[in-house]
Amino acid sequence: MTNNGTRWALLGVGTATAVGVGRVVARRRRRHQPDRQDGWYVVRRAVTVDRPRDAVIGFWTDRERLDRALGEWATLDQLDERRWRCVARDPSGGGTEWRAEITVDEPGALRWRVEDTSTPQEGRIELTDAPQGRGTEIRAELRYRSGPVRRLFGLVGGDEPDLALRDTLRRVKALVECGQVIDTRSDPSGRSPAQERATDRMREKLMTGGRA
Amino acid sequence: MRALCWEGVGKLAVRDVPDPKIRAEGDLIVRVRASSVCGSDLHLINGYLPAMREGDILGHEFMGEVVEVGPGVRQHRVGDRVVVGSVVACGGCWYCRTEQYSLCDNSNPQPVFTEKLWGHSPAGILGYSHAAGGYAGSHAEYIRVPFGDVGAFGVPEGVPDDSVVFASDAMPTGWMAADFCGLTGGEVVAVWGAGGVGQMAARSAQLLGAERVIMIDRFPDRLATAAERVGVETINYAETDVLEALRELTGGRGPDACIEAVGMESHDVGPTYAYDRVKQSARLQTDRPTSVRQAIMACRKGGTVSIVGVYAGLIDKFPLGAAMNKALVLRMGQMHAQRYIPMLLDRLAAGEIDPGYLATHPIPLEQGARGYELFEKKQDGCLRSVLHP
Structure with missing residues (x-):
């Protein structure tokens, strides 16, 4: 009788704990999942650039400055008055490329679309004035198609579109504010080539993305 | 190279x-x-x-x-x-x-x-x-x-x-520590840590108007150097109860501002320190906040605690109640x-x-x-x- 009672009590406590932990994990997962809309994942990210809106727009229209700033990691070609093609490369020298078609709807609003990829994506960017004269908020909405398995592999491999978006916003902010994206990958160290490669892989993880 | x-x-x-x-x-x-x-x-x-x-x-x-x-x-x-x-x-x-x-x-x-x-x-x-x-x-x-x-x-x-x-680094860190204290002239400032930053903080506090600076450490040679070079009063915490000594030296009020220039590996004597060391070794806390605790407890009501010692993560037994009820100003940063x-x-x-x-x-x-x-x-x-x- 006592044994049975103990068994039931343990089972009850065990079940309650499992349900409790499961709910916490599920809630946490849900909070970190991007929204879903019509089969698209939707994420919204923003960054504040400490420059007036005209200066942020001016950065993109000053071709010479833009080319110098984008330098190694992207090229921009104008297709017609409103449309551009952007080809971005992996700055660490990997072979991955990211081709997007960008359409400027009006000053301070543009859309982009990437189709020749395993995770098709589209997005738009709007510029709004930040409060207290703190510059301009670049607000981006990204929509991408990806199955749960592909998303998981993307997250593990670090090429999830959301991470890339956050990285891009951070780069754009740095380029507008101080004219360069700082990089310490080539700083000297006492590492062997193999250790340096391992450190570079860790650097990549610490460079891309950010706050979840 | x-x-x-x-x-x-x-x-x-x-x-x-x-x-x-x-x-x-x-x-x-x-x-x-x-x-x-x-x-x-x-x-x-x-x-x-x-x-x-x-x-x-x-x-x-x-x-x-x-x-x-x-x-x-x-x-x-x-x-x-x-x-x-x-x-x-x-x-x-x-x-x-x-x-x-x-x-x-x-x-x-x-x-x-x-x-x-x-x-x-x-x-x-x-x-x-x-x-x-x-x-x-x-x-x-x-x-x-x-x-x-x-x-x-x-x-x-x-x-x-x-x-x-x-x-x-040492001079700007010390200066910022004193700058945080909002000195207007005539204050008593206590500084934990008689290393380079602590001594620079003490000198900066004097230049910004502090009337007296009291420095706390356990190494007699460092305290002697600070007394000789900067002209501070000193407390050796290995020999003296710091809170008691500070109360006495300030007519019962406590220092107007307390500067912490020690950081996450701070040292103390007694069982609390042993407890902190065990927790830090087991990585149950990343930092040992001994001197921050003392600074908060010692500071006069409504005073300022200025932290420039480096902390990285989580601490235990932080006297938030003392800070809150004494209406302290906490300032800190690199x-x-x-x-x-x-x-x-x-x-x-x-x-x-x-x-x-x-x-x-x-x-x-x-x-x-x-x-x-x-x-x-x-x-x-x-x-x-x-x-x-």
């Missing part, structure tokens, strides 16, 4: 490493003439901030001579003698433009670690682990200084290298080097502050590991070892 590298927890060695190169328009290459050890390096060497990689070059408090400039540099020329703030700042973001340089948005290229740990990423710091950007440090023959126009400052003639080197360095160089040239006596052990770079040993174990009266490549 030769450089002092971290080789694992508690292990340092001088190695041959490649020379640094100009990577961006605003970069400088500086030939290091003097590079000081710093208490905050000990947290990295001892593995309390787990973001070091084998082979990382240490050192962030230095001065030297410009040997190469990037095409975008306007303020400096080859041959200039410069001191460089240890915090890297871009000069163009909102934080830099409002002189909060250690909060720069763009100078940490690897922000993910600190964003996860602290919510946002502050500025990068030279030679201060991959959490602070993974920059190569200054315990080397040469160093690349990014944003050279923002971070490097020409040094007045006649001020020796071993004095001016402290304008890189120093805004670029805000204070020009003013401090003027004061240095005018002889108002002379930190040269902190450099008790000038030694060659090749003996860098020994320099840290002397410094960490406080052997031979070591206040600071200054490495000369």
Whole structure:
């Protein structure tokens, strides 16, 4: 009788704990999942650039400055008055490329679309004035198609579109504010080539993305 | 070139490493003439901030001579003698433009670690682990200084290298600690930690109007140096109950402002300290906040506690109730080097502050590991070892 009672009590406590932990994990997962809309994942990210809106727009229209700033990691070609093609490369020298078609709807609003990829994506960017004269908020909405398995592999491999978006916003902010994206990958160290490669892989993880 | 590298927890060695190169328009290459050890390096060497990689070059408090400039540099020329703030700042973001340089948005290229740990990423710091950007440090023959126009400052003639080197970090940190206290004249200020930063904080507090400065440490030689060089009163916490002594020295009020210049490996006597050590060793807390607790308990009602000792993560038994009910002002942060360095160089040239006596052990770079040993174990009266490549 006592044994049975103990068994039931343990089972009850065990079940309650499992349900409790499961709910916490599920809630946490849900909070970190991007929204879903019509089969698209939707994420919204923003960054504040400490420059007036005209200066942020001016950065993109000053071709010479833009080319110098984008330098190694992207090229921009104008297709017609409103449309551009952007080809971005992996700055660490990997072979991955990211081709997007960008359409400027009006000053301070543009859309982009990437189709020749395993995770098709589209997005738009709007510029709004930040409060207290703190510059301009670049607000981006990204929509991408990806199955749960592909998303998981993307997250593990670090090429999830959301991470890339956050990285891009951070780069754009740095380029507008101080004219360069700082990089310490080539700083000297006492590492062997193999250790340096391992450190570079860790650097990549610490460079891309950010706050979840 | 030769450089002092971290080789694992508690292990340092001088190695041959490649020379640094100009990577961006605003970069400088500086030939290091003097590079000081710093208490905050000990947290990295001892593995309390787990973001070091084998082979990382240490050192962030230095001065030297410009040997190469990037095409975008306007303020400096080859041959200039410069001191460089240890915090890297871009000069163009909102934080830099409002002189909060250690909060720069763009100078940490690897922000993910600190964003996860602290919510946002502050500025990068030279030679201060991959959490602070993974920059190569200054315990080397040469160093690349990014944003050279923002971070490097020409040094007045006649001020020796071993004095001016402290304008890189110890002096601005000490000045900011005193600046946080909001002194208007006549205050009593207590300073925990009689190391380089603590002594600079004490001198800065005097220059900003403090009438009395009381310094707390356990090393008689450090306390004697502070009393002689800075003119402070001293309390040896190994022999005296600090709270009791401070109450007595201030007519029962407590100090108007308390400066904590110790950091996450602070030491104490008694069972609470043993408890903190056990928790920290088991990584149940990352930092030991002994002196912060004391500062909060000692501070007068409505006073200011100013924290410039480095903390990295989580602490235990934080007397928030005391801070709240005594209506204390808590201020803290990494120093805004670029805000204070020009003013401090003027004061240095005018002889108002002379930190040269902190450099008790000038030694060659090749003996860098020994320099840290002397410094960490406080052997031979070591206040600071200054490495000369």
